[in-house]
Each structure stands twice: as structure tokens, then as C-alpha cells.
Amino acid sequence: MRNLVIKQARLGIQNLLPSLISVLLACVVTTFILLLGGYSPVAAFTNLFAGAFGNPYRLSETFVKAIPIAVIALGTSVAFRAQLWNIGGNSQYTVGAIVAVAVNIYLDLPPLLLFLLSFLAALLAGLLFGSLLGLMKAKLNANEVITTLMFDYIVAFLLSWLVYGPMMDPEGGGFPQTALIPDAVMFHKLLAGTRLHTGLFVALVLVILLYLFWKTPQGLTINMVGHSKSVAKASGINVSKTIVFTMALSAAFAALAGWIDALGIHGRLQDNLPGTLGSVAIVVALLGRLHPIGIAFSAIFFSALMVGGNTMQRFAGIPFSLVTIIQGLVIIFVICGSVFEIAHSRKQGGSHDA
Amino acid sequence: MGEAILQMKGISKFFGDMAANDNVNFSLEKGTVHGLLGENGAGKTTLMNVLFGLLKPDGGTIFIEGNPVTIHSPAQAMELGIGMVHQHFMLVPTMTVTENVMLGLHLPKFPLLNPSLVKQRINELSQQFALDVDPDALISQLSVGQQQRVEIITALYHETTILILDEPTAVLTPDEAKELFVILRTLKAHGTSVVLISHKLEEIIAIADEVTVLRNGELVGFTKIDKEVTRKEDLSAMMVGREVSFDFKKQKGTSMHEVLSVRELCVNNERGVQALDHMTFTVRRGEILAIAGVDGNGQKELCEVLTGLRQPGSGAITLNGNDITQASPKQINELNVAYVPEDRQKSGLIMDWDISKNLVLKNFRKKPFTKGLFLSKKEMDEAAEQAVEAFKIKTDQVSTLVKNLSGGNQQKVILARELATDPDLLIVSHPTRGLDIGAMEYVRSILIAKRNAGVGVLLVSADLEEIFQTADRILVIYNGRVMGIVNPDVGIQKVGQMMAGITTGEAHA
Numbered sequence: 001m002r003n004l005v006i007k008q009a010r011l012g013i014q015n016l017l018p019s020l021i022s023v024l025l026a027c028v029v030t031t032f033i034l035l036l037g038g039y040s041p042v043a044a045f046t047n048l049f050a051g052a053f054g055n056p057y058r059l060s061e062t063f064v065k066a067i068p069i070a071v072i073a074l075g076t077s078v079a080f081r082a083q084l085w086n087i088g089g090n091s092q093y094t095v096g097a098i099v100a101v102a103v104n105i106y107l108d109l110p111p112l113l114l115f116l117l118s119f120l121a122a123l124l125a126g127l128l129f130g131s132l133l134g135l136m137k138a139k140l141n142a143n144e145v146i147t148t149l150m151f152d153y154i155v156a157f158l159l160s161w162l163v164y165g166p167m168m169d170p171e172g173g174g175f176p177q178t179a180l181i182p183d184a185v186m187f188h189k190l191l192a193g194t195r196l197h198t199g200l201f202v203a204l205v206l207v208i209l210l211y212l213f214w215k216t217p218q219g220l221t222i223n224m225v226g227h228s229k230s231v232a233k234a235s236g237i238n239v240s241k242t243i244v245f246t247m248a249l250s251a252a253f254a255a256l257a258g259w260i261d262a263l264g265i266h267g268r269l270q271d272n273l274p275g276t277l278g279s280v281a282i283v284v285a286l287l288g289r290l291h292p293i294g295i296a297f298s299a300i301f302f303s304a305l306m307v308g309g310n311t312m313q314r315f316a317g318i319p320f321s322l323v324t325i326i327q328g329l330v331i332i333f334v335i336c337g338s339v340f341e342i343a344h345s346r347k348q349g350g351s352h353d354a
Numbered sequence: 355m356g357e358a359i360l361q362m363k364g365i366s367k368f369f370g371d372m373a374a375n376d377n378v379n380f381s382l383e384k385g386t387v388h389g390l391l392g393e394n395g396a397g398k399t400t401l402m403n404v405l406f407g408l409l410k411p412d413g414g415t416i417f418i419e420g421n422p423v424t425i426h427s428p429a430q431a432m433e434l435g436i437g438m439v440h441q442h443f444m445l446v447p448t449m450t451v452t453e454n455v456m457l458g459l460h461l462p463k464f465p466l467l468n469p470s471l472v473k474q475r476i477n478e479l480s481q482q483f484a485l486d487v488d489p490d491a492l493i494s495q496l497s498v499g500q501q502q503r504v505e506i507i508t509a510l511y512h513e514t515t516i517l518i519l520d521e522p523t524a525v526l527t528p529d530e531a532k533e534l535f536v537i538l539r540t541l542k543a544h545g546t547s548v549v550l551i552s553h554k555l556e557e558i559i560a561i562a563d564e565v566t567v568l569r570n571g572e573l574v575g576f577t578k579i580d581k582e583v584t585r586k587e588d589l590s591a592m593m594v595g596r597e598v599s600f601d602f603k604k605q606k607g608t609s610m611h612e613v614l615s616v617r618e619l620c621v622n623n624e625r626g627v628q629a630l631d632h633m634t635f636t637v638r639r640g641e642i643l644a645i646a647g648v649d650g651n652g653q654k655e656l657c658e659v660l661t662g663l664r665q666p667g668s669g670a671i672t673l674n675g676n677d678i679t680q681a682s683p684k685q686i687n688e689l690n691v692a693y694v695p696e697d698r699q700k701s702g703l704i705m706d707w708d709i710s711k712n713l714v715l716k717n718f719r720k721k722p723f724t725k726g727l728f729l730s731k732k733e734m735d736e737a738a739e740q741a742v743e744a745f746k747i748k749t750d751q752v753s754t755l756v757k758n759l760s761g762g763n764q765q766k767v768i769l770a771r772e773l774a775t776d777p778d779l780l781i782v783s784h785p786t787r788g789l790d791i792g793a794m795e796y797v798r799s800i801l802i803a804k805r806n807a808g809v810g811v812l813l814v815s816a817d818l819e820e821i822f823q824t825a826d827r828i829l830v831i832y833n834g835r836v837m838g839i840v841n842p843d844v845g846i847q848k849v850g851q852m853m854a855g856i857t858t859g860e861a862h863a
Contacts, residue, residue: 236684
């Protein structure tokens with residue numbers, strides 16, 4: 001895994017071809033699986049496509065689901081570019097959502113102020129949480145895979161405790177959920193009758209901001225630490241500081257995804273809020289080759305699979321697990337592709353001074 | 355005895371245009387210890403990697419007990435009775451000796467592993483060769499010397515008749531080295547033939563029966579060792595080679611004021627062993643001070659301390675009058691110190707990045723490379739175009755990834771970056787290792803040009819030819835100590851002897 005992602009970080013949008021091939025190969029293998037199971041591949045793929053893009057409502061659902069996936073994946077890509085394997089998207093998303101909801105239901109302020117204040121609070125919470133993870137890595141050399149994974153459990157149980165305990169809606173009839181955020185604070189709906197909300201624009205702005213960030217000196221510094229810590233050190237870069245900053249930035253994106261979802265869809269906290277978002281975001285970041293625009297497209301692709309999968313199951317009678325199979329195959333081919341690329345580039349160069 | 359168990363005839367191995375082995379012959383007799391002597395990069399390890407099936411030779415034949423063989427893999431080498439102990443151990447610290455031995459073996463594919471059988475064999479070997487290894491001990495609990503014995507057991511596990519040891523004493527304390535020699539004598543007594551790769555003259559004379567000397571990939575000598583007759587001086591002459599031709603017409607250095615001063619510097623390495631022992635020296639503007647020494651005598655640690663990458667234990671370092679003993683790499687950088695590290699691919703360059711970016715690793719945050727918030731690719735590329743021209747870097751475009759450049763051109767990229775800021779002090783470590791002749795001369799001419807321009811140059815090198823071509827003064831380092839600071843006119847033999855740790859008195863005796 002050490003070198004897999006690095007190959008991708010270097011590549012720009014023009015090099016998305018390997019990802020497209022991975023997707024294509026996954027579809028080919030899926031076709032065979034469908035034939036083996038006695039299903040019609042044509043019916044499966046048409047229903048999958050129609051389910052995701054077939055009418056305005058389905059299309060809107062695809063985008064609604066893509067928003068948090070994309071924003072968490074942006075954060076994941078920041079850490080991955082520095083060779084920091086932050087796999088705790090779920091906990092960082094949840095922290096953002098908890099803070100956002102808390103500000104909105106406990107403070108009595110004008111809606112605009114609540115909106116801005118909850119944004120700042122979620123951002124700050126993400127930065128602080130990420131800094132803590134970064135400090136553990138930089139100062140104690142704690143493996144970030146373990147720490148981020150473990151914090152997923154800690155934060156998930158924290159959320160459970162909050163919705164069953166101190167933050168439970170007193171007028172909610174004992175349901176494990178908080179009170180609702182005032183309607184005036186919530187993101188406006190973009191299309192009547194759909195859940196698509198203006199948080200979509202926030203996500204787009206974040207994609208653009210990250211795209212620009214990679215063109216700043218600080219962005220280059222993160223990449224440099226990812227490529228070679230020893231070169232970075234010799235070039236006068238404070239590697240520990242960079243690790244803390246990278247983790248803070250990475251977690252901040254996920255926390256903002258939690259804020260967007262809280263004010264865009266959920267409106268309250270419930271148990272198990274993030275579901276599988278964090279793990280999907282990892283795959284999306286890799287499939288998008290750690291490039292902000294690549295991530296935006298691969299988030300839409302994965303979201304479409306999930307939304308379309310439901311329709312396919314209902315109308316074509318093909319189990320939803322097919323979607324899981326496609327996702328799994330995409331991951332396998334993305335990783336195979338990286339391995340192949342590395343082997344190829346080794347053959348071409350790098351044999352000086354052998 | 356007198357029968358050759360192994361013969362290698364006309365072995366050649368090329369890496370690109372560089373001959374690591376050029377038509378080398380090697381013959382090993384049964385039940386002897388055979389020293390393979392040479393400087394770093396002479397081709398010793400390459401030759402043995404060919405024998406062990408790790409490298410495919412470009413020419414030549416290997417005979418085992420008179421029969422020609424082709425060895426494709428280490429597994430096959432082991433079947434032929436060849437075992438190898440590498441310089442860097444390949445042991446898993448959290449596992450036991452038995453488990454590690456099983457990992458290192460190419461065992462037949464049993465349905466199940468059989469640890470008790472392996473353990474029994476370890477005990478057997480341990481007794482037979484007085485290795486004294488506990489099969490149930492965790493690797494992390496063992497000393498370096500004991501870990502090496504675990505490696506030896508792995509190498510001996512299959513009925514091994516030829517054992518190759520690659521610089522086995524490099525990691526050992528003197529006492530551990532003595533114990534190793536006892537083991538080697540036991541092996542010899544049991545009829546095992548040992549190849550001992552080394553560049554330490556004393557140990558070759560102490561333990562070896564015969565010695566083969568390589569230089570620059572070529573066979574330069576073979577001799578039987580007689581402890582009474584063989585002198586270090588003769589071997590050192592063979593190893594270092596011909597008298598050097600002074601190609602560079604040097605003008606006498608105009609020694610101005612001190613730029614770097616090091617006083618009583620002591621430093622420990624990662625293992626907590628003292629790497630530098632009360633070193634004291636100065637570098638003046640307009641001179642090249644060469645640090646001559648065999649690798650691993652503290653040069654790496656010295657460079658790291660001087661550039662802020664390693665904390666000194668005690669002592670003082672001053673640069674242009676500023677105390678930089680505790681300074682960070684960034685602070686030292688800003689005091690106009692340039693550094694060309696030893697391992698250019700790992701510490702000097704980001705191989706996956708292009709030439710432009712590699713040229714600004716140290717100053718991309720500054721104008722003109724950062725304008726406002728953003729990096730300016732245009733400015734970087736323009737500066738890179740100039741550097742490519744000034745330093746004759748062979749490439750079509752500045753967006754070429756440095757991994758696709760030759761070693762010489764990679765080194766030029768580093769030099770271009772480091773010299774861009776007009777340094778007061780230039781620290782270069784093995785700047786021409788692995789380069790072709792043309793690039794070598796170019797790099798050396800740059801060092802001399804900078805010296806003539808008044809830069810203080812600290813050149814760390816194991817290449818005496820390079821040192822005698824360029825240096826104004828030579829500091830010989832041995833075991834982290836200053837053996838002496840001499841002028842080049844004392845001659846290459848003398849410096850070669852000092853590098854081997856032979857003191858002045860001994861050398862004249």
C-alpha cells in the first residue's frame with residue numbers, strides 16, 4: 001500500500017484513464033456474474049442507470065448522496081497525499097454533525113448567525129480532532145490507521161450515548177434522536193419535491209478550494225512529505241508540523257461533510273448517522289486518483305451505484321448485493337492498476353546505481 | 355585439500371554502461387576462508403549476488419565441484435549448497451529464532467510447517483558450530499552479534515558447503531567480531547568453505563587463507579595469506595591501486611577566514627554507539643577539505659550533524675561565527691549552507707517529481723516561485739531552463755521526471771539546486787559515486803570552481819583518486835576519530851593506510 005497512492009497523487013485530470021478502465025473491467029466481470037446467476041445483464045445495467053439518472057427525482061437523489069461522499073473523500077485525499085492513512089472519515093463526519101446540531105438546537109440566535117456559527121464550530125471541531133490525531137502520529141508515532149479506526153468506535157458510541165441520553169429530544173416520544181434544527185437555518189431545497197439542497201454548492205466550492213490548495217506552497221509541502229520525509233527534512237521542512245496540519249485539514253473536510261448533511265438532510269442527530277460513508281469515501285478518493293475533480297466524478301459514480309441499485313432490485317428483481325460486487329471489483333482493479341503502473345515505471349527507469 | 359569447490363570464470367555484470375564486474379575470475383578451495391577485498395563499489399557484493407542467484411550475470415560461467423551450473427534464484431543456490439548472510443539482517447524482531455529461520459528458508463511445500471523439526475535442526479547446528487543460539491528467544495531480545503548467528507544458521511540450514519558473509523563485522527563490536535572469527539574457524543574445520551566480503555585489511559589477514567582483490571569491477575590481485583609475511587601495506591596498495599594522475603591544474607588555495615569550525619564533536623548513532631569521537635577541524639573559505647575514510651566510520655553522522663538532521667551529543671559547531679550546534683536544518687539552510695547528500699535518490703531528490711520542482715525544494719515558498727498565495731509554475735520552469743543550461747543537464751524539457759535521468763544528470767540537478775543560492779559552505783558526500791567518467795569530471799570541476807570562487811567545501815569521499823585530484827587538505831577519519839589532517843603531498847599510500855586505521859609509526863615500520 002505504501003506506494004500505491006503516491007503514483008496517483010502525481011497524476012492530473014488527464015490521467016483518469018486507468019480509473020475508467022478499472023470501472024469498465026468491473027462492469028465486464030459483473031456481466032459474467034449476472035449471466036452465471038441467470039439474470040439479464042442488459043436489464044440490470046439499464047435499470048441501474050435509469051435508477052440513478054432516469055428522472056429528476058432519481059438524479060437529485062444521486063447528487064444528494066454524492067455530496068457527503070465527495071466532501072469526506074476530499075479530506076481522505078489530503079491525508080493520503082501525505083502518505084497518512086486516515087481511514088476515520090466516519091468519526092470526523094460525526095463530530096462535525098454533533099457540533100453543528102448542538103449549536104443549532106441549544107443556542108437561541110437569528111438563523112443566519114446560527115448557520116454561520118455552526119459552520120465555524122464544525123470546522124473548528126474537525127481541525128481540533130484532526131490535530132489530535134496528527135499529534136499522536138507526529139509526537140508518539142502512533143499508527144494513524146489504528147488511531148483513526150479506533151476513534152470511529154469511540155465517536156460512534158459517543159453519538160449513541162448522546163441521542164439516547166443528554167441530547168435526546170424531550171418531546172420526541174423516547175426516540176433515540178435529537179430535536180430538529182430550526183427550518184430557517186437548513187439549506188434551501190433546490191428542486192421542489194426532492195431532497196437536493198444548496199449544500200451542493202458548498203461541496204462544489206470545497207472541490208475548487210482544494211484544487212487551488214494543491215497549487216499553493218503549503219500544498220506542495222504536503223505532497224513533498226508524502227513523497228519523501230527525508231528529502232522534506234533536508235529541505236528544511238518541519239515534518240511533524242506538516243503531519244499535524246495535514247490531519248487537521250483532512251478531518252476538517254469530513255467534519256464539514258457532517259455539517260452539510262446535518263443542515264441539508266438529517267436536520268437532527270440519530271444513531272449510526274454516517275453508515276458506510278467513511279469507507280466509501282476511501283474508495284472514491286482512490287478511484288478519483290486523489291485529484292479533487294476526479295473525486296467529484298467518482299463520488300457521483302459511487303452514489304449512482306447505490307441509488308440505482310435500489311431501483312434495480314425493485315424493478316428487475318436483481319439483488320442489491322450486485323452493487324456491492326461492482327464496488328468491490330472497482331477497488332480490486334484500481335489497486336491492480338496501481339501495482340501494474342509501479343511495476344511498469346520500475347522497468348522503465350530507476351535502475352541506475354543498482 | 356587443494357581442490358576448488360567453486361570456480362567463477364570470466365564473470366561480467368553491467369548496470370547500464372557501468373561494469374560492476376568485468377571479466378572476473380574467482381576460485382574457492384574446500385575448507386578455506388577466502389577474503390574478497392575491495393573498496394566500496396569495487397564489485398564484491400555484485401560478484402557474490404551473482405553466485406547466490408540474486409543477479410543474472412551478463413557473461414561468464416560458474417563451476418561447482420567442476421560442474422558448470424546456472425543459478426537463477428537463491429532457492430537454487432541453496433540447493434547447490436550455497437548460503438549467504440547479508441550485510442543488513444532480514445529478521446522480524448517480534449518473532450522467535452525458530453520462526454525467523456523458517457521464514458528465511460525455501461522449505462519444500464509441506465502441507466504444514468513443522469516448527470519442532472526446524473528447532474531440532476537449529477539446536478544441532480548450534481552445537482556443531484558453537485553458535486550458542488536459543489531457538490525460542492525473541493529476535494528483539496538478542497544482541498546484534500546473536501542476530502547475525504541466527505542469519506548464519508539460516509544460511510547453514512540446508513547442507514551448506516559454501517557460506518558467503520557480506521561485511522559481517524561492519525555491525526559488530528570488536529568482541530563480537532572475535533567470537534565470529536571463532537565460529538568461522540569451526541566452520542572451516544568442518545569442511546565448510548567461507549567467502550568473507552570485507553574492506554578491512556586486519557580481519558582479512560587475521561582469518562583468511564586466501565584473498566582476491568577487486569577494484570572498479572576488475573580483478574586486480576589474488577594471493578595466499580601468510581600471517582607472518584603478508585603485510586597490510588601490500589593489500590592496501592592492491593586495493594587502492596595505481597598512483598593518481600593529477601588531471602586538475604589546481605591553483606594554490608587562497609585560505610581566507612574560517613567558515614566552519616567544529617570543536618570536540620561527539621555524536622551517537624541510532625543504536626546509541628558513539629559514531630563521532632571528539633572531532634575537531636575547521637574549513638576555510640576557498641579550500642576543499644576532504645574527509646577521507648572507509649564507509650561507516652562516522653561520515654554519514656558527521657554530515658547529518660552539520661546539516662541539522664542529527665542532534666550532537668557534545669561539542670560545538672560554528673558557522674561564520676554563529677553557533678549552529680543546536681540549529682534546525684531550516685536555520686542552517688538560511689545561513690548559506692548547501693548540502694549534496696550521499697544517497698541522492700533517497701535524500702536528495704523526489705524521484706517522481708520533475709526537474710523544475712526538484713530545483714526549488716528549498717526555496718519554493720519564496721519569491722519569485724510563490725507569488726501571493728500560489729506557486730508560479732512559469733517562474734519555476736524559467737529558472738529550471740537556466741539551470742539545465744548552466745549545469746549541462748541532458749534533457750529535452752524541464753518537466754522530465756528526475757527518475758528518468760541518468761545518475762550523473764540527477765547529481766547535476768542537486769548541484770544546481772544547492773549552488774543556486776551562492777553558499778558560503780558546500781558539504782558534498784560521495785558526489786561522484788556511481789557516475790560515469792564524464793559526469794565525474796564535471797562534478798569535480800564544479801567543486802574546484804566553487805573553491806576558487808571562495809566557497810568553503812567539505813568533501814566526504816571514499817574515493818582516494820577524487821580526494822587527491824581536488825582536496826587542499828585531507829582529514830582521515832577512522833572509527834569516528836580524526837586520524838590526522840594531512841596535505842595531499844604525503845601521498846596516496848599513506849592516506850590509504852591511515853584510512854585502514856594504521857597509525858604513522860606502524861606504517862613506517
